[in-house]
Amino acid sequence: MKLHDTGKRVSALFWVIMVLSFFFSQPGGGCVSAADTETIKIGGTGGALGSMKELALAYQKKHPGTIVRIVQHLGTRGGIKAVLEGALDIGLAGRHLSHQELAQGLREYEYAWSPFVFATAGSGKRMDLTTDTVAKIYRGEIRTWPDGTPLRLLMRPEGDVDTIMLKAISPEIRDAVSRAESREGLLLAMDDQQNCDILEKVNGAFGTSTLSQIIAEKRSLIPLTFNGVTPDIRAMVSGRYPFYKPFHLFTGPKSSPLSQAFIEFVKSAEGKRILTQSGNHVTGVQ
């Protein structure tokens, strides 16, 4: 009889646990119901995602019923396409939108600049770059760091904004990069996050990035000096460091109304503060 009673009690406990588990596992289950939350989907160039995460967290704190979802790996072009189709509410671009893109109903807002930097990981890989040095690296004439360790060049896709900006530095560098694009066996990063991941993980890796991504994503990367100038906001603003990447927010015809509220938050003082702390120079051009 004792045993029979104990079995009945275990069976009842099991059914209670199962019912509770079903209840808490349902969507919208928990503390916030589905009807109370709104989502703002943001995606695009990877270099802006770090800063945007900071902004999203701040926005969500300020608007608890709104979830800001940062979508990765889309890139500027993917973001444009997704915004146009309504898959995203706000797109992020590392360049100005073209007239054709704007003609499709997109509206852009340049919210910041960030120094476009050559970066590597590890403190022992200090090298002051020049146009000639960069060209030699991309031509494969310089294959080691000053300490003798191998220099592993990390490329970006041919149509990527970073590649376009790199080729724009000088004709010499453009030729060198074009030649590097035809070389086989070079490291290739599909997006900005993967780019930083490789720079961090591969010993002696050399590539491009933005200061805002390094800071915002807290990457263990060191921006290299160019012509003796350290790439920071001040040097960029003063013009001593000439390379920078403009970041844009854009919305499309199918963007939700909440996207504008988020853009307004970016334009707000808190937003500017967050951007500045993330290594951006806030511009605020419509």
Place this chain on the structure above:
Amino acid sequence: MAAIHKLTRVSTLLALLLAVLISVGLPAGYFYLGYQSQKAVIQTEAYMNSIFLSQAISESPEYWRYEDRRLSEVLGHHTTKLYDQLRSVVDADNAVIVQNGVAVAPPHLTVSHDLYDSGHLAGRMEITTSLRPLLTKTLFAALLGLIFGILLFAILKFFPLRALSTAVRSIYEEKEKAQAILNNIPDIAWLKDKEGRYIAANGPFSRTCGLDPDKLPGMSDFEIWPRDLAEKYRLDDREVMESGKPKQIEEAIIDAAGRMTWISTVKTPIFSDRGEVIGTTGIARDFTERKSMEDALRASEERYKAVVDNVGIGISLISPKMEILALNRQMKDWFPAIEVAERPICFRSFNIPPRDEICSYCPTVKTLRDGLVHESITETPTESGIINYRVVSSPLIDSAGNVIAAIELVEDITVRKRAEAEIKRLNDELERKVEERTVQLVAAQEELVRKEKLAILGQLAGSVGHELRNPLGVMNNAIYFLKTVLPESDETVREYLNIIKSEINNSERIIADLLDFSRTKTPQIRSTTIDELISTSIGKCSVPDKVRIERDIPGTIPMLRIDPFQMSQVLQNLITNACQAMPKGGQLRISARQIHGSTLKARGGAGTGSNLSAANHELNADFIEISVADTGEGISPENISKLFQPLFTTKAKGIGLGLVVSKRLTECNGGCIEVESSLSKGTTFKLLLPCERT
């Protein structure tokens, strides 16, 4: 030739087919392999891309459609540029998400692979590549194949085909020749393969079996002949093929017309180049007529053989190499040890012991040499002695006129020859005896005649001598008177008186001879010394000064038992003849010796021209031989036999009675007279006279 044209057409067609096959097959194979290879490559690439793409989709199922750059890199824009491809990612609604590459020139090869989101179909990945490069290369391959095909066609057409055509033509010609030879063979001829099927046969064969020659190839004996014959033929074929040696068979067959035919068949195996038996060939000759002739010939031969074997003479056939080719029974009886099969040489076999060279009298050698008939009598040594064969050798001549052998007809004439020899001996003996008797008869007849003549002559001589002696005596007295009365007469008168005197002496001597000849006085036998006899005789002879007398009388010689007067007269006659035989002078040698009767008996008991037995002397008596030898001119042999004939003389003044009288007187005294003479050397008269016994 039709076969050649057919083969040429077939081989040309074959060459063309191969050429076309090469021309088409090479590009087709190249295209197929290239297509399959290209398809396999892009299928692999599509598979690999789909793995990465599906992973990307799974990582971002809501936004993967917008990750065109990432997707584009996964598709590999380098690869699309390099291989002229168009790679696309299409979602489940067939909307193109991303597309790499350029527009691909048709025709296309498209390979797709599904993309999944954690097992759910999310889209597909397509790789489209142009087949134009492959077609271009295939075009080159086709060109190359065409060249190869043309070359192959040329090679197959003009080289092997030509060689093949030549070989086939040669084979065809050889076959035609063989068939022509086969058809021109008057005998039945055929060729069979190893299984006994006919390959070819000639006209006589088809006529015999009653089948069309064109239908024979491929047929077996069982389809042509009765079963028992076919089985026999097949057995013969197998035996020939297994033994590998020809076989000759004589047998009777019944042809299609039911006529029995005798055929002589020679079956021979046919060998391949490798020495393997690949069939048989046969030639069968109808020898029915020949067999009849052979039977007749055999019967004839048997008859002739019976004749030859039963004839009483030996017959042998000898080759030009002196080999014995054949012997009849008589020869085998004579020479049983000879084996004809071994072909011994005749002069070694017919002689015991064997000769090492051809018999000197061999007529066969001559016949073999000149082709004429020769004959000879042999002296063949055998175990039983010398056998005489009469061998007549006749030539055996072929159609070309060559002597191919000699036929010896041998007759044993040993008995006949011996009989002939005996007859000859008897004849000779008879002839000798007849001759001897004839001589004796002639001698007796001559003696009789001579005696008759002598009797007549003696009568005549006695009459004449008696009548003439008186006038001669008167004339001799008258001469003596005249010499006495005319002592002073001149020389001429004395000379003529001497001549008359000499001639009167000669006449008296002739008359004395005639008287002695006509009447023989009985000898007064008494013992007389030889010296006295000789001295008396010499003293009564007028020996010329040019003649030198030599005497050789042994001192111990016994006395003679003779009539000294008569024998002195004989000696005088012999001395006078000797002196006259030496007109130029010489030596007159008178010798004597004793001869015992036994010695005389050993000499034959008789002297020349005399016969002691006839004189009734005992041969046991001793004799004295007195020789009167001169050194004159000698007497010719023809005259010696006539010396003792009456009236034979070589002298101008003689009458031929001196030696006749001397012979008669000697014989009357129990002796005999002999004469020996050599021309230019001289003459010796020997008197054999009885003497006293010592």
